[in-house]
Amino acid sequence: MDIRDRDSDSDDQEDFQDAEDAPITASVSLNQALEESHKAIDYFFNNQFREAKSLMTPYANISMYHSLGHSVFLYMEAVLTFEREAIKRASVALKSSMSVCNRFRKKTTFGESLGKVVRRSNYELYTQTEAHAELCHAEAMLLKSTLTFIEDETLASFIKAGIKIRSCFNSYKDCHQILLNRNWEKDPTKEHFEGGVRVGIGVFNLMISMLPSRVIRLLEFIGFSGNKQKGLNELTIGCETEGLRQILCIMAVLAYNLVVLPVLSHREGDTKLCRDIIDKRLLKHPKSVWFLFFKGRLEFLQGNMDECKNWYVKSWKSQDVWPQFHHICYWELVWVHSLNMEWKQAVYYSSQLVEHSRWSRTMYSYQKAALLCMMKDTLTSSEKEEIDKLMRDVPKYKQRIAGKSIPMEKFAVKKAERYFSQNRNLLIPVVELMFLWNMFKIFKNFSVGAKILKLIEKAATNLDSGDKSCRYYNDNKALLLLLQGACLRQMGSPLQALNCLETAISMNKSIIEDSYIVPYAIVELALVEWYNGNCQKAILALEDAKKNYTGYSLESRLHFRIHTALTDFKSEMKRS
Incomplete structure (x- = not known):
């Protein structure tokens, strides 16, 4: 899609813009807009949110940067609160922002539109203002598209949002061509434009490259493509480019290395790079x-x-x-205290999430109930009744997006049902959640890992000394073997880990409900084999988990990990 083509953007006109553009009643120079936007960013990262918003609001109807900045604040409020009115306000603001940007975008005549079919666009003709308008429009369209996922949860809206994101991806690629082909000599706004292009191209490439291969093939069919190294390179350059959007590149790098990679892959992020960035930024924004x-x-x-x-x-x-923002920290503190086996403190922060956060009441209810289960021997009768109530509440708040349940919420609902069918009991459910959130990586701190391993071994002893005729005995046994094997792998005991994982896999046919255990155990086994130097065995195991198992809980989550591991392992084998 050529960014000058208004005909190809007609669907965007229908969905995103007002019927008529409002007249410009005042003017704000591009330099002034960039300067005030930079100031608003400083306010924002110094926690002066009201000051940042008030700086952007007065000119939101006449300046593309002020309009975009104003919309970003409303967008963040919508995403953080999940309140219907906040989502509506953000949607209206982003629609208005796209309309403002369109006033400044390069106009294309009918003849030029026809000519584009047979010749390339001349990006050198873009003025300073037109170039920035294209970038701001792409950014606003991306936010509006992603907002659609929580604004309207029907399948049609989900597909429509995907199409808009594809258009946005093409717009970023065209902005990249403007960056490369336009004459930026003596133009002080280049660094502001460049940072926006780098973060857009970088994040798109990075995120697409992490998707499972079957999804990537579908995306490539409709025009998406992603290259991990290109994405990282773009963001690295953006982090070093002084300008308005440098901070966005920095945030993307930190989020990728400290959140995305740790949750969705076997790999560690670049902690040295992150430490350098964070230390420098805390000098500038200490609070x-x-x-x-x-x-x-x-x-x-x-x-x-x-x-x-x-x-x-x-x-x-x-x-x-x-x-x-507190809720993000509460979530982390739940796991910090859980890994330290400080159950009461973990319950406190989990209670805060249940009572005050709207992101996933289903997950929070199950999380708190799971934590209370860890203290079941010391609980009062009223506290035990609270577990029952929380477990009953788990399915009540289950959300659907595009007609589909959220996988982790679906898992929580199944486990809540198991709690009641298993005589109001679950086996170390918090440790199971730690594993599924990929938190066993923390066991590089041996003292933390040793405590959790001891907890798993105690649960295994209790299980073996109990009633082995229980309907779910084999499910519970296989789960404990998986957790034990994964824990031992992280703690550097590969032979013991292999023994546990192979035993769990061998129980495949005797498992009644927890069918996710076997493919997850195979992936853990593959990682052990890889680190033991058995590269071909590792790849074959990953291919086995990928191709021969389906329909189990949290399947997509495991496929992210499989895809990352296969990509890394095959690349490493080629290099060696």
């Missing part, structure tokens, strides 16, 4: 809720439990304008 959080996340992934706890608390106490 920023974001950089305090990322500092906590970094220490958490390094297994420094006391340090990360302090940073998370600093983060949520650093501001109270948006309490939803």
